[in-house]
Amino acid sequence: MVDWGLVAFAVVLAVFWALLWLRFRGSTGRVRVYPLLLIARTGIKGGPLGGALARLLSLYGWFSIVTLVIAMTFFYYLAVTIFIRRYITPPPEPGFAEGFVPLLPGITIPLDELPLLLVPIGIAILLHELAHALVARAVGVRVKDAGFILLAFIPGAFVEPDEGELRGAPTTSRLKVYSAGVAANVILAAVAFGLLILLAPVLNNGVIILDVEGGSPADLGGLKKGMVVVEVNGVNVRSLDEFLRVLEELGVRDRDRTVTINLKVLHEGREESVTIVKPEGRERLGVRIEQNYIFRIPVTMLQILVIINLALALINAAPILIPTPAGAIASDGAHLVGDLIATLLGEKTRPLITAIGLATLLLVVSLLTLTPIDLFP
Numbered sequence: 001m002v003d004w005g006l007v008a009f010a011v012v013l014a015v016f017w018a019l020l021w022l023r024f025r026g027s028t029g030r031v032r033v034y035p036l037l038l039i040a041r042t043g044i045k046g047g048p049l050g051g052a053l054a055r056l057l058s059l060y061g062w063f064s065i066v067t068l069v070i071a072m073t074f075f076y077y078l079a080v081t082i083f084i085r086r087y088i089t090p091p092p093e094p095g096f097a098e099g100f101v102p103l104l105p106g107i108t109i110p111l112d113e114l115p116l117l118l119v120p121i122g123i124a125i126l127l128h129e130l131a132h133a134l135v136a137r138a139v140g141v142r143v144k145d146a147g148f149i150l151l152a153f154i155p156g157a158f159v160e161p162d163e164g165e166l167r168g169a170p171t172t173s174r175l176k177v178y179s180a181g182v183a184a185n186v187i188l189a190a191v192a193f194g195l196l197i198l199l200a201p202v203l204n205n206g207v208i209i210l211d212v213e214g215g216s217p218a219d220l221g222g223l224k225k226g227m228v229v230v231e232v233n234g235v236n237v238r239s240l241d242e243f244l245r246v247l248e249e250l251g252v253r254d255r256d257r258t259v260t261i262n263l264k265v266l267h268e269g270r271e272e273s274v275t276i277v278k279p280e281g282r283e284r285l286g287v288r289i290e291q292n293y294i295f296r297i298p299v300t301m302l303q304i305l306v307i308i309n310l311a312l313a314l315i316n317a318a319p320i321l322i323p324t325p326a327g328a329i330a331s332d333g334a335h336l337v338g339d340l341i342a343t344l345l346g347e348k349t350r351p352l353i354t355a356i357g358l359a360t361l362l363l364v365v366s367l368l369t370l371t372p373i374d375l376f377p
Contacts, residue, residue, distance in 0.1 A: 013152070030147070034325045039158075041147040049137045057138035061176025064135070064183035065336075071182055071317035072333050078314070082367050099369035108373050116297075120304040122155050124185055124312050129157040131184035132177060136161045139173035171343050178335040182313045189309035192302045200291070203299060204238040206230040206266065208292040216286020221276035223285075224267065228292050231264035240291040253283045261285075320364065321357025330357065 017036060024033040030041040049057065082098045103109050109117060133143050142162040149156035166174060206228040212219050229243060230236065233250065237243040251257050259278040264271060278285060293299045319334040330338070338353040345352075 036152045037324060038150040039147065040149075041145050041160075043145060045145065046133065046137050046143040048140045048142060049134070054138040057135050058176070060183070061135050061139065061173075061180060064131075064179035065172075065175050067183040067186050067313075068179040068317045068333065068336060071186065071313050072319070075314045075318045075333075079318075079363050079367060083363065086367065099367040099371070100364060101369055101371050101373060103373075108370055110372075116300065117304060117308075118155060120301060120308050123305070124188060124309045125155065125157045127184045127188055128181035128312060128316070129159045131180040132161075133159040135180035136166070136177045139169060139176055141165045141169055141173070141177065171339060174339055175336055178332045178339070182317050182332055185309040185313040185316070189306045189313070192305035192309070196299065196302050196306065199299060199302070200239070200293075203293040203295055204291065205294045206238060206292045207240055207243045207289050209287055210290050211288040213286035216284070217276050217278045217282065218285045218287045221261075222274050223263070223265075223276060223287060227265040227267045227272075227274070229263050229265050229289075233262050240289065243289070247285075252278055252285065255281055255283045315364075318360050318364070319353075319356050320360045321354060322361060328357075 020033050020038060021035075024031050024038075030043065032039045048054075085098060101108055103117065129146065133146060136143055136159070142165055143159055144162050145160040147158055147160075149158055161177065166177065169177075209218075209223060209225055209227045209229070211225055212223055230238075232243065232246045235242075235246050237246060247253075247261070250259050250261060252259050252261070257278075258280045261276045261278065263274045263276065265274055266272075276285060316332040318331060319337040320331040321334055322329040334353070334357045337356065338350070341349050341353055
């Protein structure tokens with residue numbers, strides 16, 4: 001079956017980039033266009049900062065270095081763990097695929113939900129680059145320019161410090177500049193998560209079914225994607241924790257027991273009853289669930305801010321090199337690792353840095369999965 005929404009999106013995207021290419025091809029101004037890559041410079045500049053603000057930002061830089069190292073360590077832990085589960089020791093009982101999900105409109109992200117996603121992405125990238133600029137100026141490095149990037153349909157931003165001054169700065173100052181964006185994303189994720197905690201008790205409204213595994217007890221019992229569970233065996237469940245606690249008390253995870261679960265669900269504006277039988281030998285119902293809320297848009301925006309900022313922090317902390325027509329793009333982690341290795345072992349080790357960056361990129365690519373993401377199931 002043809003997904004006409006995806007076809008329309010692809011056509012519009014192709015026409016858009018064709019027009020950009022015809023308009024800016026060969027331009028030497030502030031706008032440069034490559035295949036599916038637009039770079040627009042703003043001309044914004046800034047000199048070194050001083051005083052209390054510079055000292056505060058310098059302290060933030062030390063915090064940033066620690067944050068990036070922790071994020072890089074967690075990235076490799078997560079990536080290696082998923083790699084082992086996928087390729088070396090897969091679980092005996094099939095489940096949902098683990099991996100890194102790219103944001104592909106019409107494939108992993110519904111087209112009508114894309115605008116809701118791009119706003120948090122724009123905020124996250126803007127604060128990321130602003131942190132780089134402020135810390136650079138705080139350690140005495142001028143900012144020559146700043147601008148925006150459009151990679152296919154994904155917005156981005158960049159800050160261009162004076163390369164000579166940055167190379168001539170002490171190693172610790174350079175590491176502070178490289179790490180500042182990752183720390184900004186972690187802080188923004190923490191703030192959004194804190195707001196979620198405050199809102200959740202007021203807005204909790206049952207547990208929504210995100211996906212149902214074919215042939216599972218949930219599937220055989222008639223549970224469907226989009227249903228909202230509000231009662232389990234006569235017990236009202238407003239939060240995800242309450243739902244999981246009731247299932248635990250019923251012994252759902254006990255492989256030696258057969259458990260019958262009577263659910264009251266909301267589906268398409270109606271209240272329905274669903275009975276699921278978890279047979280002996282299984283410890284999963286075969287569903288993917290999430291907390292449901294009365295007002296989903298503000299909560300969903302906060303959830304996206306948390307996820308996007310943590311994702312940006314992990315990916316930027318990982319030492320990744322991405323070859324492009326405009327030259328290799330290095331992540332913040334790649335810059336940090338590269339400077340550390342070059343400082344400790346000498347400039348001749350640059351090929352090692354490239355190898356690490358490309359190997360990490362291949363690791364990420366090997367773990368990609370096209371699992372759909374529904375912001376509003």
